[in-house]
Structure formats: structure tokens, C-alpha cells
Amino acid sequence: MKMIERLAEATELAAQILAKHDYVRVISHNDADGITSAGIICNALYRRGIPFHVNIVSHLDEAFVRRLDEPAIFCDMGSGQPSLIPRDAVIIDHHMPIESDTEHLQVNPHLVGIDGSFELSASGVTYAIAKHLGNNIDLAGLAIVGALGDRQPMIGANKDILDEALQHNIVTIAHRLKLGDGDLAELLMYSTDPYVDIAGDPNKIQTFLDELDIGGKLSELSPEELRRLASALVLKVMKKASVDAIESLIGESYKLNYEVVSDASLFVRMTNASGKLGKTGLALALCLRDAGAKDQAQQLCLDYQRRTISEMKKIDIKEGTSIRYVHSSDKDVIGALAGTIIQYVAPDKPILVMTEQKGKIKISARGTRKLVQKGLDLSVAMSEAAKKVGGVGGGHNIASGASLPVGTEPKFVEAVDAIITEQLGGKGE
Template identity: 30%
Template structure:
């Protein structure tokens, strides 16, 4: 299949398609080993797997690394290799100045595949040997409408049109980045609709609660998290008994009238505990089903499994999953189960102890940064004051890592966490950025209280405006 064919049928911006083909040609024409660097989460590792598989099909050799830092030192990575072409995915837009400085020191080609905030720049880098692809430059919302894995998939199609099978992982990465919660939008929807049309995906609407039985599913539920019931077997049994539902039933065995009763009861349960209705209704959502290894799978589950591998530091497992390695897939599933249990235990502790509250923000201290973003998001949605963004703080030696989460309700009121964290972090000698609804930063440990004061002030100014 021609590389032009799928991309031409997706009705994407012409300048974006030009950038994709320019990047593809830069990769294809390079005769050495490509240095591939991505973020370590589900979106980053899905991107890595998509690009790695595409490179392998093109006969392009590569050296892969993943990083927890959204703004890593590229020069340190490049010291390990003589490669003269670097491909960055799920990061890079915030590093354009660093990359330009590095290019002045040594001959270096650069391809950036990112979807994060552009820090005020209104056009991408587009040079003979430096191509930046970020959907934000083409009027797409990189927080909800296009993930790095989605753009990596489009780049794979620019390399060769028969990479359509990698589209499953594009949506898996988008799902891991929470971009499918309110249904696929923007480029994500374009890709999803195309794959449904090609009968590579099937779309349904339902409730996402993984578990072998209803009792187990509700016990393990972290997204949605049910305060007072998740992680508490007696409470789960009482809840189901009042509905006349057997805990050992699976969702598939549930009679239709009982299914309606259960869905309504769960929705009302959340509302009664102060969860905003737009969060509670996220239980009912589009589910994209795919066939992988002869098994029917929910693509969001695939993304969460890849994400769990990244959070566990087993980056090769996440990439191996996309490459089709069965051992990696089974390992990722086990890691996801463990990750979910770890999140559940920490949510129970936070539910008991609460968080710390400032005038415009609230924050928790987290023992490991791999849990920080997830915990901040869940606390924001299901436990804490929905009028204030939630910050997770993790101490790591002489630095502190920050993960911040908001809601679309707060974004509509003016919240922009990427801007607020960047401003507060830079004022403390650190770095920050990300999305309006979710962002991160790294600061010197001794500057934590100053950072929190600066962030509290910045968020207050945004919300007042």
C-alpha cells in the first residue's frame, strides 16, 4: 500500500502531512543508527513501539532509551552514541533551544514527535535536517485530540502505508494519556474512525470496570474510585446485596435490567460523595475493541498495560508488547495488576489522612514518582475539593518532582497548569511544563515551599482572570 493513500484519506492539514513526509524521508535516507528517545509512560512507550516497528520494517537500525524526565538533558543521551539523527517522541518541543545549541556543536538531524505545550511558539521548526511535528501548531488540542502515539502512527504511515496494524497502539497510547475518556476527538477520532472503517477496530459504548467478577471489579476499582467502597470487601458486598446482584456474576452474565440498576446506582453513589457529574459520567464511554494475538482486547487496557511497564521501569517490556512479543505482553499484564493494587492501597491511605490545602491548590506527598500523576488525578476527581487543582510532591535526593492535575471544569475557568508550573518552577531554578490540565516540574529540594507559594499565587491569578 502506498504511504500516501491512508494519510490522504484522513483529511489532515496539508502542512502537517508535508511535515510527516519530510520527517519520514529524513529517517529513511539516514544510513546510520537512529537515536530514539521517548517519555517512559504509556503514550511514550506506545510511540516508541510504533516507531521501532516502523524502523525495523524499513531496515533502519536504532538505539532506544526512555526517560522519566519530560525535559531531559539530550546532550547526556547523545554522549552514549555517535548517531547523527535523533528522534524524540512524547517530548522535545520544550527542548528546541537545547537541541539547536547541540546542533551547533555537532552535526545532528532531529525529528520531534510531540503534543505538549509549545511555550508560546506559534510555528514548528521546519528545516532540512530538523523537523518538529506537534498537533498544536495545526489547531489541535494536544491534551485531548492527539497523543504522541497518534502522531507517531501517522509518521509510520508516512514511512509506509501498510503500517495500519500499528494504529491499535496509537489509540492505546492516547487512552493511557486519558485522551479517550470523553470519546475520541480530533486526530484521535480521525484515526479511530479510519481503523473502524478498515474493520481493524470495533466501537461500543459501555462501562469500563476490569475484573473477573463484579465483586472483584468494584473492590479493585480505582478509575472510577468509589470512596468508602473501593478496596473494602464488606462495603462492596453490601452495595451489591442491596441491588439484588450476585457478586460472583461477571458483567457479561448480568441481566439487562440489573445492568441498568447497577450503572445508575454507581453513578448516584459518586454524586452523593461529592464527585462532579462530569467526572461520574465518565464511567459510560466509548470502548474500542481490537483483536491482538487472537484475543479481543480493549485498546485502553492495552495502553494501561504498556503504561504499567513504563512505571515499573521495564521499558523494554512496553516496547516489546507493541513489537508483538507474547512474553512482554503477559509481563505487562502482571505489572498492570500490581500497579493498580499499589494505587488502590495509596488511595485508601490518602482517603484516611487527607491532603494539605493552600488558598488555590491542594497537595499530597507521594513516596514514589511513578504513582504521583495517577494519584494526583484520582484525588482531584474523587476525593478532594473539585474547585482546586491537586499537586503530588515526590522527594528524590536533592530535587523534588512535581505532578499536577486539574479538571476540564477548572480549565474552562482559566486554569493552565503548564504555564503555572513553568512560571513557578523557573522562579525557583527548576523546569516545568506539560498541558493545561496536567503538567509536571522538577525543582531543587530546598525550594519546595517557595515553589508551592509561587504556584498557589499563579493558579489564583489564572482562576481570578
């Protein structure tokens, strides 16, 4: 039996519930996985002739949820706070459930023995539901985008979706340097994934390319020029990056044969940037195959990467026993900063990136698969440490977040450092 089939009973029941409604409210998270989840279910509802209204949000807001008075489906959120969710709502999530919940239908891979941190994201769960609502196999590409957005490998249930997409020519795989396509100097100037130390510095980039005797568009390079470029970039990345980051530089890339953005990695960046910058309608339009949204989303993506690189050049990373932490003045890019630092700059300890937003301290934390294998669980660490200072936290073992009262950061850092030190065996990395 395929791993994803463990969810068959729950996904079929969720589809039956949705199919009975003549109107559905869709609430989803504002990152790439949440937005593609919303895109998948909205496409499926539209094809069934079921009207819907979508809200893409950064977090569950109790006041907002209380105002809901129609059938609702929550995507990429809800399992951590089921007490906030209306009883008749469906929860589609891949975060670890932290409360006993007998009042909702929760479709969550963790509940059937699938690791929602690595083997299946919310978009994959939503895709499994969409298949029960009609012939929606062509939406598999969006599920892959969502998984990539959460940095999940194509293993377990994700591989089941990928295999199906390949079988039906929804997706095509190529093995190549994963920089995207376009002018080399511009790609390196704004690249955050992969991130190299010359990013943001046109003079250093030109010197780098001159030394390799290459230039122009990536797609126009000869095999020998591509080999030289790849080797040079790997050498740069290897100095500091994680194994995961090196693997992400050269390897499988996914062409989406049914989507308006065919490069899956670019789709991730465009939806994530649009979502984080508050242009959620634009991000959803991409998932609904509105080609008219591409140009604006592409520009937002470049702006977001530019801001991330600018912040990378300014931050001062501080050391704890088993963690690193940093304060950022740009509230919109803390997740991107955390991901870039842990992947390409300092992968040996978890990183916490903090910013002040709307009278709260928001924190984005990231680890690596290697650290998780050693015992790291950021969801537990962030939740427990946040509670100690009057905040809330949670997420995945490899990626998590928290919201704290202003002024509690020192106590929080001390608490989370102690928890992670214990998780990793009682000593710093």
C-alpha cells in the first residue's frame, strides 16, 4: 500500500463533507504550502460548482474565527489550536497535533503514522482530498510546490504524489543547476536559495564570472561552462552550508506542465514572497492559473529576495550554548532569513530570528534534518519556552515559530537554549 493511502478514510470523509455544502469558507496559511493548499481546494470546489470565499492569514486569530458563521475548511493550520476552530469545520494540517481533539475532522498525516515534517505537507493532504472531489490529478504540481516550500524531500507520501504526477505527465524532472533561468549576474545578485556570499554585490559577482570566463543567460551556457559554474558554486557553498543546501544546489528540478509558472522552485519563491508581503490574492491567482498575475508576482519575488539579502548583510548573529539568534528590522523576511542562515551560513546550531511586529515579538526558528536526527524538536522547544514568558509557539520539529510579549526575549532565549541543549544531549553543538 502506498503511504498516502493511509489517509484515504479521512480524505474521503472530508471530501464528502465539502461536497454537501453549497458554500465553503477556506482559511489558509500565507506561506507557499498554505497558499498552494488553498489553490488546490479552490480549484476542486470550483470544478464541483461549489462557491467559496478565501482568507489567507499569517496566524489563527480568535476574533476572526469567532465571526465565522458558514462551513469552513482550515488549511495548513488548526491542529495546534483546535479549541479555536468551529466544531463543524474541517482541519487539513501537517503540524503535530498538540491537543486531544474529538470535536473536529482532522486530516493530518501525523494521525496515521506519516511524518508531517518531512513526508507530507498540507498541500499534499489537500490534494488527496481534491482527488475525491473529481478528476483533479492535474493539481499534483501544486502539491509538489507546497512540499518544496516547506523544504520537504520527495520521500514517503510526497514520493507517492510525485510518482503519480510523473505517470500522468503533470510534472517533468530534470537534473540541473537549480539557479532558475535568466541572466547569470542577475540570478546571483538576488539568489537566496542557493545563497552565496557574493549575492547583493555586483562587483564581486562580475569578478566571479570573469574568473570563470562565463556570462550571459544560464540556459545558453555550454556543458563545460555549466560544469565550471556548478563546481565553483559548490566550492563556495561547501565552506559553510549544510548537506541539505549542497543537495539543493544541483539535483532534481521540477517542471510543472499545467501551471502558469512552470519552474517549481520559482513558483515556491513567488507564492511565498507574495504571501509574506500581503499580496495573497496575487499568490492565489497563480494557483488558479491566472497568467496575468505572473509579472507582478515575479517583481514581488525579486523585491523580497533583495530585502532578504540586504538584511543578511546587516544582521549580527549572537551565540547561545546550543542555538544562535538574531534580531531583524524587517518583519516580512524573518522566515527567509532563518532558512538562509541555517542552510547556507551556520547549519550546526538552530537559528532564531526575531522581530517586533504589532506590539509583539515574532520569532522564526529553523533547524536541519541532521539536528532533528540528533533529537532537535523546535516545536516542543518553542512552545515550552514561549509559555514560560506568556507567549505561544509551535510548528514542526525542524521549523517553528513563536509570539512573545515585548521585553521577554532574554528569558525566552535562555529558556529555549536550555531546552534545546537538553534535546541535543546536554551539551552545545
